[in-house]
Amino acid sequence: MDKKIKHPFTTSDxxxxxxxxxxxxxxxxxxxxxxxxxxxxxxxxNFFDEQYLQILNKKKSQEHDLFPAFTAKRTFxxxxxGVMTVLLIIISYxxxxxxxxxxxxxxxxxxxxxxxxxxxxxxxxxAKKKDSLIVAPSQxxxxxxx
Amino acid sequence: MFKDDKTKHYGFNLLVTKYQKKVYWLTRKMVVDxxxxxxxxxxxxxxxxxxLDRFREDASLYTWIYRIASNECLNFIKKKxxxxxxxxxxxxxxxxxxxxxxxxIDGDDISIRLQKAxxxxxxxxxLVFNMKYFDDLTYEEMSDVLGTSVGALKASxxxxxxxxxxxxxxxxxx
Numbered sequence: 001m002d003k004k005i006k007h008p009f010t011t012s013d014x015x016x017x018x019x020x021x022x023x024x025x026x027x028x029x030x031x032x033x034x035x036x037x038x039x040x041x042x043x044x045x046n047f048f049d050e051q052y053l054q055i056l057n058k059k060k061s062q063e064h065d066l067f068p069a070f071t072a073k074r075t076f077x078x079x080x081x082g083v084m085t086v087l088l089i090i091i092s093y094x095x096x097x098x099x100x101x102x103x104x105x106x107x108x109x110x111x112x113x114x115x116x117x118x119x120x121x122x123x124x125x126x127a128k129k130k131d132s133l134i135v136a137p138s139q140x141x142x143x144x145x146x
Numbered sequence: 147m148f149k150d151d152k153t154k155h156y157g158f159n160l161l162v163t164k165y166q167k168k169v170y171w172l173t174r175k176m177v178v179d180x181x182x183x184x185x186x187x188x189x190x191x192x193x194x195x196x197x198l199d200r201f202r203e204d205a206s207l208y209t210w211i212y213r214i215a216s217n218e219c220l221n222f223i224k225k226k227x228x229x230x231x232x233x234x235x236x237x238x239x240x241x242x243x244x245x246x247x248x249x250x251i252d253g254d255d256i257s258i259r260l261q262k263a264x265x266x267x268x269x270x271x272x273l274v275f276n277m278k279y280f281d282d283l284t285y286e287e288m289s290d291v292l293g294t295s296v297g298a299l300k301a302s303x304x305x306x307x308x309x310x311x312x313x314x315x316x317x318x319x320x
Contacts, residue, residue: 031311035260037280040253041174048166051184055162055191062192 154198162191165208168281169215175276176219178244178265186222190215209290216273216291223269241265263313267306274299275306 147157169190174183193214201210227237242262245251251258264272274292277283278299285296292299 029307029311031314032260032279032307035256035314038253038257039171039280040251040257040261041171041178041180042250042252043170043180044250047184048170051170051187052162052166055166055188056159058188058192059158059195062195 149199158195158198161194161207161211165211166191168208169211172212172215172276172281173219175264175280176269176273177222178241178261180250182222186215186218190218193218206290209287212291213293219273220269238265259314259317260310263310263317266313267309271302271306274302275310278303 147153166187170183170187173186173190174180177183177186190211194211197214201207223237242265245258245261245265253261264275267275270292274288277288277291278285283291285299288294288299289296294302
């Protein structure tokens with residue numbers, strides 16, 4: 001028998017198109033393809049010509065720059081660092097310097113205070129002694145036989 | 147041409163003429179703002195000029211320039227995000243606002259939505275996506291530019307596409 005027997009299976013008319021869509025929908029990139037690759041960014045008129053000249057001018061200034069290391073950014077960075085260092089020194093000196101002075105003053109104050117106290121004690125003792133000396137002679141005049 | 151002082155300037159001029167727009171559009175897609183892209187492009191070519199003597203001819207000139215441009219973009223974005231070493235600046239929000247401002251932006255709602263989705267990607271992944279999707283670079287070329295393996299780039303691009311589509315689907319359902 002030469003005639004082939006056809007299979008009995010059928011599908012809908014749109015089945016294979018739908019199948020293709022379903023497969024693509026499950027693969028990343030399908031949705032993205034629908035969005036296209038349109039560039040939404042634009043530039044002002046003559047921008048690229050002007051930029052070209054700017055680049056060449058900058059290149060020229062680079063060549064004539066005697067101190068290429070000192071670009072505006074680097075200069076600003078160095079100056080900022082210098083100012084911060086100076087401020088730090090001033091603040092540290094103010095804080096620690098003040099603290100040290102206060103410590104010295106308090107120590108000196110304590111010494112002065114103790115000196116004053118000692119002196120006060122000495123004076124008081126001396127006064128007491130003097131008083132007792134003053135009292136004692138009068139007591140001698142008044143003898144117990146009178 | 148670049149080694150000889152007599153032809154170096156002429157060679158550089160040709161170089162700028164040939165690659166200026168490509169570098170600009172690469173940076174523009176990353177930073178969105180025209181003025182930032184302009185500054186970056188100029189910085190790229192000044193760096194190219196300064197390092198022309200060091201260019202090893204084992205890579206193509208375009209790949210080398212592209213690498214400088216990519217690094218400039220990534221460094222610029224990194225600096226913007228970190229103020230005083232603290233990540234306090236929401237760059238994604240800022241870039242979205244720039245897209246909405248319409249300044250030198252010419253696209254329909256769908257195109258802008260796509261760009262907003264791309265902006266939400268991590269910086270390097272965004273770069274990979276732009277290079278593959280918009281610039282049609284091969285993975286081998288991207289590997290030369292970024293110094294990343296082809297396999298890692300394929301994975302990165304695959305994840306980028308999935309994230310973008312997810313983002314777009316959320317947008318469509320709103």
